[in-house]
Amino acid sequence: MSTGPTPTDASSAARTFPPGFLWGAATASYQIEGGVDEGGRGRSVWDTFSHEPGRVLGGDTGDVACDHYHRWAEDLDLLRDLGLGAYRFSVAWPRVQPDGRGPANPQGLAFYDRLVDGMLERGLEPWLTLYHWDLPQALEDAGGWPERGTAERFADYAEIVHGALGDRVHRWTTHNEPWCASLLGYSAGVHAPGRQDDAAAVRAVHHLLLGHGLAVERMRSAAHPDDRFGIVLNLQPVEPATPSGADADAVRRVDGMHNRVFLDPLFRAAYPEDVVADLAPVADLAHVRDGDLQTIARPLDFLGLNYYNPLVVGAPEGGPAHVPGPQGRGPYVGSHGVRMLDLGRPRTAMGWEVDPAGLTTILTRLQREYAVPPLYITENGAAYDDEVVEGKVHDAERVSYLRAHLAAALDAVDAGVDLRGYFAWSLLDNFEWALGYSKRFGIVRVDYDTLERTPKDSAALWASAAQVNGLPPAG
Ligand code: IFM
Numbered sequence: 183m184s185t186g187p188t189p190t191d192a193s194s195a196a197r198t199f200p201p202g203f204l205w206g207a208a209t210a211s212y213q214i215e216g217g218v219d220e221g222g223r224g225r226s227v228w229d230t231f232s233h234e235p236g237r238v239l240g241g242d243t244g245d246v247a248c249d250h251y252h253r254w255a256e257d258l259d260l261l262r263d264l265g266l267g268a269y270r271f272s273v274a275w276p277r278v279q280p281d282g283r284g285p286a287n288p289q290g291l292a293f294y295d296r297l298v299d300g301m302l303e304r305g306l307e308p309w310l311t312l313y314h315w316d317l318p319q320a321l322e323d324a325g326g327w328p329e330r331g332t333a334e335r336f337a338d339y340a341e342i343v344h345g346a347l348g349d350r351v352h353r354w355t356t357h358n359e360p361w362c363a364s365l366l367g368y369s370a371g372v373h374a375p376g377r378q379d380d381a382a383a384v385r386a387v388h389h390l391l392l393g394h395g396l397a398v399e400r401m402r403s404a405a406h407p408d409d410r411f412g413i414v415l416n417l418q419p420v421e422p423a424t425p426s427g428a429d430a431d432a433v434r435r436v437d438g439m440h441n442r443v444f445l446d447p448l449f450r451a452a453y454p455e456d457v458v459a460d461l462a463p464v465a466d467l468a469h470v471r472d473g474d475l476q477t478i479a480r481p482l483d484f485l486g487l488n489y490y491n492p493l494v495v496g497a498p499e500g501g502p503a504h505v506p507g508p509q510g511r512g513p514y515v516g517s518h519g520v521r522m523l524d525l526g527r528p529r530t531a532m533g534w535e536v537d538p539a540g541l542t543t544i545l546t547r548l549q550r551e552y553a554v555p556p557l558y559i560t561e562n563g564a565a566y567d568d569e570v571v572e573g574k575v576h577d578a579e580r581v582s583y584l585r586a587h588l589a590a591a592l593d594a595v596d597a598g599v600d601l602r603g604y605f606a607w608s609l610l611d612n613f614e615w616a617l618g619y620s621k622r623f624g625i626v627r628v629d630y631d632t633l634e635r636t637p638k639d640s641a642a643l644w645a646s647a648a649q650v651n652g653l654p655p656a657g
Contacts (some may be wrong), residue, residue: 417445
C-alpha cells in the first residue's frame with residue numbers, strides 16, 4: 183500500500199495568482215454604518231436623499247443599516263476568520279467634518295481610529311477610501327461637486343484623515359466610482375443629491391477628478407514611505423447590440439462617458455476630443471483651468487477596478503429616446519438617446535448580465551491602452567435573492583459568479599496584466615443605494631430584523647480562494 187501523497191490531476195489543482203496577491207472584502211460607510219446621529223456626525227446628501235419620499239425603494243434609509251458603527255468588532259472578526267489579508271472600507275466625510283469644512287470632529291476620527299487599530303490587531307491591512315458618496319449636506323447646499331470649492335474642501339478633508347490615520351493606514355483611495363457620484367447624482371438624478379442638470383454633472387465630473395488630484399498632492403507631501411495612493415473606477419466593456427455603424431457610434435459615446443472621461447484625464451492629462459464634442463450642445467469645459475489636468479494626472483501607485491457587468495448599447499430608435507432609468511433618464515450626458523440593451527445572458531438580481539470575460543477584457547484593455555500602475559479588483563460580486571434554509575445560505579449562484587470571475591482574473595494575469603489583489607463586494611448585505619435593502623450583495627448575510635450575521639457559502643469560497651491564492655478546485 184502506498185503511503186505517498188495522493189496524486190492530483192490538473193483539473194483538481196487550484197489555478198493560482200502570483201505570490202503576495204492580496205485578498206480582501208469591501209464595504210462603504212453609508213451602506214453599513216448606521217449611527218447617523220452619533221458621535222457628532224453631520225448630515226450627508228444620502229441622509230437627505232433617502233429621507234425624501236420616492237427616492238429609495240421602500241423608503242429605506244441608512245439610519246441603522248448593518249449597525250456596523252456599534253458592531254464593527256464583530257465584523258472585523260468575520261474578516262479575520264475568513265483568513266483575508268485586507269479590509270476595504272470608507273470614511274464618512276460628515277463624521278470627520280460635520281459641515282464639510284473646518285476643524286475635525288474628534289469623535290468622528292476616534293471611531294476610525296478604533297476601527298483601524300481593530301484591523302491591525304487582527305492582521306488586516308486597512309484599505310481606506312476617502313469618498314464613497316457621503317458628501318456633507320452643507321457642501322451640497324453650497325453647490326456640491328459642480329463647484330470648484332468642493333474639490334478644495336475634499337483636499338482639506340483628505341489631509342485631516344491622512345494626518346490622523348497615516349501612521350497606520352498606508353493604502354489610500356481618493357474616490358470610489360466618480361461616475362456614480364457625478365452622473366447618477368447630477369444627471370440621471372437616481373443617486374444623491376438627485377439633481378437632473380447635465381451641465382452641472384459635467385462640472386461634477388471635473389471637480390471630482392480635481393479633488394482627487396489635489397488630495398493626492400496634499401497627502402503625498404506628508405506621506406509615510408509605505409504610503410500608496412490610488413483611485414477606484416467602475417469601468418465596463420461596452421458592446422454594440424448589432425454590428426451596425428449606428429450602434430458602433432453608440433458604443434463610442436457610452437465608452438466615452440463611462441470609461442474614457444475618467445481614464446484619459448487620469449492617465450493622459452486630457453479629456454477625449456470626441457467626448458468634448460458630444461458634450462458641446464449641453465456643456466462647455468470653461469470650468470477647466472490651466473494646470474487642472476496636470477494635477478489630475480499626477481502619478482498613482484495603484485488603480486482599483488470595480489467590475490460587475492458589461493454594457494450593451496444601441497443607437498436611438500425612432501428619434502430621441504431616453505436611457506431607461508427609474509426616472510426615465512440616463513447618466514450619459516450628451517447621449518441620452520442611446521438605448522441600453524442586453525444580449526440575453528443570464529442576469530443577477532440587479533438585472534445585470536453575467537459576463538466574466540468582460541473582466542478580462544477591461545483588465546487587458548487598461549494595460550494595453552493606458553500607462554496604468556498596478557491594478558487591483560477593488561469590487562466584484564453579485565446580488566441574488568438568497569434564501570435561508572435551516573440557518574444556512576447556500577448561495578450557489580453567487581459562488582458560481584465569483585468562481586467564473588476568479589477564472590477571468592486569472593486569464594488576465596496569464597495575459598500579462600499586473601493584477602495585485604481582489605476584494606469581494608461585499609463583506610455584508612447592505613444598503614444598496616436607490617434599491618435600499620432589496621438587493622443582497624454580501625458574502626455574509628445580515629438579518630435586518632436582528633442584525634445577526636451569517637456567513638454564506640460564498641464566504642467559504644472566498645476563504646478557500648484566499649487560502650489557495652487562486653481558484654479552488656470545484657466540488
Ligand atoms: O453597492 C455598490 C457600491 O457602493 C459601489 N459599487 C457597486 C456596488 C453594487 O451596486
